[in-house]
Structure formats: C-alpha cells, structure tokens
Amino acid sequence: MRVIGLMSGTSYDAIDAAAAELDLVGDSLVLKPLGMVSETYDGELRESLAAALPPGTTTLGEVCRLDTLIGQAFAAAAVRADRELCAGRAELVASHGQTVYHWVAGKQVHGTLQLGQPAWIAEATGLPVVADFRPRDVAAGGQGAPLVSLVDLLWLRGRPGRPVALNLGGIANLTAPDGTAFDTGPGCALIDAAARGFSGGALAYDVDGALAARGQVHGPLLDRLLEEPYYALSAPKTTGKELFHLGHLRDALTGFGTLPAEDVVATLTMLTARTVADAVRSVGATEVIGSGGGTRNPVLLGMLGDLLPGMAVRTSDELGLLSDAKEAYAFAVLGFLTVHGLPGTEPASTGARHPSVLGSVTPGRDGWRLPPPAGRRPRRLLVG
Structure with missing residues (x-):
C-alpha cells in the first residue's frame, strides 16, 4: 500500500509529506521510502498560529479559521507528494495535523488538540485520510505521546x-x-x-x-x-x-x-x-x-x-x-496499521491501559473499503 504521511511538529515551521510503500511480510512490516517533500506555512498563517498558541489567547472563530487553513495547507502538501513521489498512485493519507494544545496536569493528560481538518485533504486528493491519532490513546489513560515510539x-x-x-x-x-x-x-x-x-x-x-x-x-x-x-x-x-x-x-x-x-x-x-x-x-x-x-x-x-x-x-x-522525514514516515506506518485494524500504541510507552487502534477515517472520493484485518501486529519494521 502506498501511504503518504503528513507531519508538522511543535516548531510549526513546515509540513513534511513522506511517501512510503508498506507491505506486511510474515511478522515484519517492510517500508520502502519513496521520498519526502516539505511545504512551509505561508507567513500570515504561521503568524496566526503562533499568536493562538499558549501563552497567547484565541477565539473559537480563530480556531475554526486555523483548522480550515491548516487543513488546506496539509492538503496541498499531500497533493504534491502524490504527484511527485507516487506518480498519482497513492492509496492512503495519514495526517498528524498541527498540535495546538496538549492538556496536561502533573502527569495526567486530559486531552489533546490537533488542527488541520482532514476533509480538505480527502477532497483535494480523493484519498481516504486517517487523522486525529492522539485522542484515542488519551481516552485509554495514556499520554497520547510520543506516538512514534511503537x-x-x-x-x-x-x-x-x-x-x-x-x-x-x-x-x-x-x-x-x-x-x-x-x-x-x-x-x-x-x-x-x-x-x-x-x-x-x-x-x-x-x-x-x-x-x-x-x-x-x-x-x-x-x-x-x-x-x-x-x-x-x-x-x-x-x-x-x-x-x-x-x-x-x-x-x-x-x-x-x-x-x-x-x-x-x-x-x-x-x-x-x-x-x-x-x-x-x-x-x-x-x-x-x-x-x-x-x-x-x-x-x-x-x-x-x-x-x-x-x-x-x-x-x-x-x-x-x-x-527530517522520520516522523512523517512514522505516521504513514500508524495510518497503515489503523486501516488494517492493528493497534498503533505501546502501553509501556504512553502509559495507556491497553493498546489502541488509532485515529478516525475520512472516506475518499470513491468511499472507503477497509483491507482485510491483518491479524497480529508486526514484530519488526524493515526499511529498504
């Protein structure tokens, strides 16, 4: 399966789009890197995002605007990655989104919020999109991070x-x-x-x-x-x-x-x-x-x-x-695991009560048919 992973980290300097060919072979998940493209946020959007982040204050109207504009920016990165790295043959997009708030009190995480509405990505690419990875682990008592640990x-x-x-x-x-x-x-x-x-x-x-x-x-x-x-x-x-x-x-x-x-x-x-x-x-x-x-x-x-x-x-x-591409590749892997019905968390890493299948799926232009369940989670990741 050709998967595009989208990631923008806490430095919010750019959106990284990494494409990979992923296949389950026995107890291994084989990842063939296809490359990465990177799209910087335009100056106005970056300034708006910086102003809305803690310790700044914001409004629900501004949150809605950012959710839309970030989603459109992620969509543009996905379209470019599909065209330049996958020759228009990508099958899935996995979008981390942009973290804007991680609600922590002491050692307990109560919630987490990533913006970048996946509907814009699905509409622009025509592909199904897995997004909103972190909240499921938080709901299971975990930290919701670091999700790349698995x-x-x-x-x-x-x-x-x-x-x-x-x-x-x-x-x-x-x-x-x-x-x-x-x-x-x-x-x-x-x-x-x-x-x-x-x-x-x-x-x-x-x-x-x-x-x-x-x-x-x-x-x-x-x-x-x-x-x-x-x-x-x-x-x-x-x-x-x-x-x-x-x-x-x-x-x-x-x-x-x-x-x-x-x-x-x-x-x-x-x-x-x-x-x-x-x-x-x-x-x-x-x-x-x-x-x-x-x-x-x-x-x-x-x-x-x-x-x-x-x-x-x-x-x-x-x-x-x-x-520079490793986290984007990691979310491509997590998206792949999700659509195959496989957990994307390790409780020892996040503190959750149990492993969880992560994220929510936004159907593509032609709807969505899930692959057959893959059975057990792979034991190793092979890159090559």
Missing part, C-alpha cells in the same frame, strides 16, 4: 545493545528498547523562542547553532532552568509549548540583568543537551539514534556528545530513514 520499537528491535531513538523537535522525546518513552523537555522550543525574540523575528531558529557557538553557557541561569519540576517526574510523561515558551524563559531570566543573546542561546542549548543526556543515561542506553530538526544543530549535537562520552550519537539517516 515505530521506533519495531524499527530498532534486534539492534545490538540498548539503542534509544531520540527525536529533537520543538519538544525532545526518546524511546528505549523496553518500551519506556517520554518527552525529555524542550528540544528546540526555547532555543527557537530566544532566537526569534532576540532577532525581533528575523530568525526562526538558531541557524547551524551560530548564536550558541559565539556564546558562553551561563551557569547560574542553567541551574535555575534545571529547577523546572517537569524534569524530576518519572516516565511516562509528556509536555509541550504550554510550558516551554518565551514566558518560561523570561521568568528564568529575572534578576540576571541583561545577558548577551549569544550566552542565553548557548545556555538554552546546553539545557536541551543536559536534559536529553540525563534521560539517555536513566534508561541505560548504549547508543543514541537521533532525528528531527535539532540534529541539524552541530553545537547541540556536540554538547550532547560531550555529555555522553564513549556513546555513539548518530542520526537516523545512517539507518536508512532521513532524519
């Missing part, structure tokens, strides 16, 4: 030692071989917020870690940031920009006077590296396989390597999955 577990099964999959997006998360998975804290969220704030919006992120490379880590500020109670919570746990936003940084800076922008960004980069390294050590990892936008920051990866001496820190590209 894919990571299947993909890394059988690899020597204790490899962990690390996603360095706006929020960083990892998955260990025993199924333990959690958000470690801010991946690039605070770094991006600082880069935008100090540049007056000219920079969306710290390009190539250039700001951090020119700065010095400010020890007292780092210590204050590390006092955030989230880091001490046990897994499973999830977080988001509801916590790690520009206001969080401004509160931490209180009393330090005016620090150089480069020093603040260097300190935030070390914060991400430190909290990730602490999490990696806590699960007894022997190898880190990273993906996400943060892997393009050489200063962040260098700090992480220094904090994990003797441990291999590599990217998913080395194992056949492009780092």
Whole structure:
C-alpha cells in the first residue's frame, strides 16, 4: 500500500509529506521510502498560529479559521507528494495535523488538540485520510505521546545493545528498547523562542547553532532552568509549548540583568543537551539514534556528545530513514496499521491501559473499503 504521511511538529515551521510503500511480510512490516517533500506555512498563517498558541489567547472563530487553513495547507502538501513521489498512485493519507494544545496536569493528560481538518485533504486528493491519532490513546489513560515510539520499537528491535531513538523537535522525546518513552523537555522550543525574540523575528531558529557557538553557557541561569519540576517526574510523561515558551524563559531570566543573546542561546542549548543526556543515561542506553530538526544543530549535537562520552550519537539517516522525514514516515506506518485494524500504541510507552487502534477515517472520493484485518501486529519494521 502506498501511504503518504503528513507531519508538522511543535516548531510549526513546515509540513513534511513522506511517501512510503508498506507491505506486511510474515511478522515484519517492510517500508520502502519513496521520498519526502516539505511545504512551509505561508507567513500570515504561521503568524496566526503562533499568536493562538499558549501563552497567547484565541477565539473559537480563530480556531475554526486555523483548522480550515491548516487543513488546506496539509492538503496541498499531500497533493504534491502524490504527484511527485507516487506518480498519482497513492492509496492512503495519514495526517498528524498541527498540535495546538496538549492538556496536561502533573502527569495526567486530559486531552489533546490537533488542527488541520482532514476533509480538505480527502477532497483535494480523493484519498481516504486517517487523522486525529492522539485522542484515542488519551481516552485509554495514556499520554497520547510520543506516538512514534511503537515505530521506533519495531524499527530498532534486534539492534545490538540498548539503542534509544531520540527525536529533537520543538519538544525532545526518546524511546528505549523496553518500551519506556517520554518527552525529555524542550528540544528546540526555547532555543527557537530566544532566537526569534532576540532577532525581533528575523530568525526562526538558531541557524547551524551560530548564536550558541559565539556564546558562553551561563551557569547560574542553567541551574535555575534545571529547577523546572517537569524534569524530576518519572516516565511516562509528556509536555509541550504550554510550558516551554518565551514566558518560561523570561521568568528564568529575572534578576540576571541583561545577558548577551549569544550566552542565553548557548545556555538554552546546553539545557536541551543536559536534559536529553540525563534521560539517555536513566534508561541505560548504549547508543543514541537521533532525528528531527535539532540534529541539524552541530553545537547541540556536540554538547550532547560531550555529555555522553564513549556513546555513539548518530542520526537516523545512517539507518536508512532521513532524519527530517522520520516522523512523517512514522505516521504513514500508524495510518497503515489503523486501516488494517492493528493497534498503533505501546502501553509501556504512553502509559495507556491497553493498546489502541488509532485515529478516525475520512472516506475518499470513491468511499472507503477497509483491507482485510491483518491479524497480529508486526514484530519488526524493515526499511529498504
């Protein structure tokens, strides 16, 4: 089955559309990558989205407008992926949508909201769409994240030692071989917020870690940031920009006077590296396989390597999955599992009471016939 996976992460910088040929062969799911295209949000939509996210306020009218415009943007990415990667022969779209709120109180997730109305995708492509993946796991008592954990577990099964999959997006998360998975804290969220704030919006992120490379880590500020109670919570746990936003940084800076922008960004980069390294050590990892936008920051990866001496820190590209496309491929897999009646969660990862078949299906132009149930979930994911 040719499946297009659509993903926009907590950095909301672009919509990634990855196409894959997926087949069940015995106890394995075989994924043949067909490529990825990426569509940036137009400036006005990105600004509207940023303004509506916590700690900002919004209205139901603006939520409706964003749901429509994001759905149309996702639809355009899917159409392009079908045309350029699948020669117009895609059979299914799996859309993560854009997370705008993750309702967390302590360790309990009460709800989660992703925008990007799938009807626009189905109308534009003519294909059935699986969307709204996270709420089913939340309803089953889970965190609703990190949902890519099941894919990571299947993909890394059988690899020597204790490899962990690390996603360095706006929020960083990892998955260990025993199924333990959690958000470690801010991946690039605070770094991006600082880069935008100090540049007056000219920079969306710290390009190539250039700001951090020119700065010095400010020890007292780092210590204050590390006092955030989230880091001490046990897994499973999830977080988001509801916590790690520009206001969080401004509160931490209180009393330090005016620090150089480069020093603040260097300190935030070390914060991400430190909290990730602490999490990696806590699960007894022997190898880190990273993906996400943060892997393009050489200063962040260098700090992480220094904090994990003797441990291999590599990217998913080395194992056949492009780092930038890995999450989009993961949701293609989850969509495939859904339409075959197979669970897409691992309770050990999300804390749910049981595995769940995820998402809701929007029929395509010609309706929808489900494939025959596939029986048992595959034990491994083979990429090639």
